[in-house]
Amino acid sequence: MEVKEASAHYLPEQDLDCPSGYRRTEVGVIPDDWEETSLGAVTNKIIGGGTPSRSVSNYWNGDIPWMTVKDFAHYSPFGTLEHITEIGLKNSASNIIPRRTLIASTRMALGKAVIYEVDVCINQDLKAIFPNNEVNTDFLYFWFQFNESRIAEMGSGSTVMGISLEDLKKIPFAKPTKAEQEAIAGALSDTGALIESLEQLIAKKRHIKQGAMQELLRPKEGWVEEALGSLAMLINGRAYALHEWESSGVPVIRLQNLTGRGEDYYYSNLTLPDKQYCYSGDLLFMWSATFGPIIWRGPKAIYHYHIWKIECRDGALHKKFLFYVLSDITEKLKNSSASGGTMLHLTKSGMENLTIHLPSYLEQEEIASVLADMDTEITTLETKLAKTRQLKQGMMHELLTGRIRLVKPAKDRDS
Structure with missing residues (x-):
């Protein structure tokens, strides 16, 4: 399969050596049994969206989730910041994207991607990417995460950075077997779930500390x-x-x-x-x-x-x-x-x-000690979260380049 020429500044630095069982490609050094292709070659279709007229109130505040780039910063898998109505959808270029479809930005937040657990509509800055049967959607999601900075570097524009659909399709893509994609996505999903649980725990601890601080600092008799x-x-x-x-x-x-x-x-x-x-x-x-x-x-x-x-x-x-x-x-x-x-x-x-x-100086000291212990617990969790995020980054680098194999290559299974 012929792969179209990619943007020059996308290309990664070449590794100094190429171990046995691997080959040097436009994507970098990858396993011999991985296919060197392009993003466009592994997708069935890519569709965009639009924005209903802001001047028509009946188009807004309905029941249909409508995603913009702002939702990357406030992501929830079950909803979006804004909603539109059925009539707003019909009178715009927006499209309903089925749940579990990968949605990526081609303008502003370049390289970012999400997957929703509900059907959503999208605006014109986003694209819904439907991979073919040879590519796992979750694997593609982690591929976007791993390549986010590289895709962002491909952006052009004097005020707002964007990437054309054709340039997006040309991005080199290293494709393992479907089984290996699923194994990679599963391992990274498990680490992502740990990150999410730590984020939720930290938010809960902060909320508890805020309530404790308000109660402990509330003036009492004798103060x-x-x-x-x-x-x-x-x-x-x-x-x-x-x-x-x-x-x-x-x-x-x-x-x-x-x-x-x-x-x-x-x-x-x-x-x-x-x-x-x-x-x-x-x-x-x-x-x-x-x-x-x-x-x-x-x-x-x-x-x-x-x-x-x-x-x-x-x-x-x-x-x-x-x-x-x-x-x-x-x-x-x-x-x-x-x-x-x-x-x-x-x-x-x-x-x-x-x-x-x-309160008395002794009580001041006691109150400060209680709150400091809470801060220490939160800081410990934040440190663990930072390390887990680093672990995930390292895992993505090792797994998405084939340096670590979760599925034994076919030639090794046959021997």
Whole structure:
């Protein structure tokens, strides 16, 4: 079978060696008994969709699930974010896609694919892919997951990245036997089920912790009210000019270093008062746009202008108790801001005048300990989840390239 030329930047780097029983192909090094073909060659049909007119209210909020690229971020196998009516379906280019059909994006979220357990309609940015009888749908789903970044790199467009149907069909495809496809899909599905169960457990633990935090921090008889400024000192971070940045020295913590939006640090060799440095275990607070408390767990560092260091008065306010109080307060403020559409910003005087409710120092310590234990349990589960996701990635690489065989090749079975 002749395979059409693929996009040049799709092609993987060639392996340095080709072991016995394998051959080098456009797809990469694959087993001798796997067929080198293309995505288009293993599909019976690929169909798209459309969008009913937004100006006709009778077309919307019906009983028919209607998928867009937004559903990749909010995926549920049993439903979509939006729904259309029967009349909306009839008056649009959308199509009903039967359950258990693979749906992939050809615009924006390139390379992403899902399978629903219910019939859904799709919009024009998506394609439903119906493989022929020689390809297992679940295997094809994991093939998309494995090749997501490569497909995304094939996208073109000045504003919105997309891939044409013809280019999608040209993508090289390494096809094992149907039995091996099913074995591979089964192994990866089992790992996926473990990931899903961990995600659900983490969500449940977070919900339990949120309820516990609200109950434990709820003011009770004997608690006192105090302004935060009378119990703690808020120390301003330092602003930097460009010429003060260095390539090495003491790291300078910026907002993106605390929020996960960036891991790269700037550095400084300036000699500063000790109060301008933070150490592992110090309580920091981001006060502009992105805001909230965090316990610093890194090395000695300098905190930037949009961050305060909070030093609690000994014996009056427990640092970790304050961390949970501020976490609770800021979460409520974030929810309020999200509904009101305002940007979050706190002034230092407003923060110092913030009234907090306090039990005895001993009870503060006990409350903080209970919540910290819950955080530790959640962190342990999150670590396990991250490792399981890495395991799945490794499994996909080994299984979808044939480096690990779950079904013995025919020549070995016959010998």
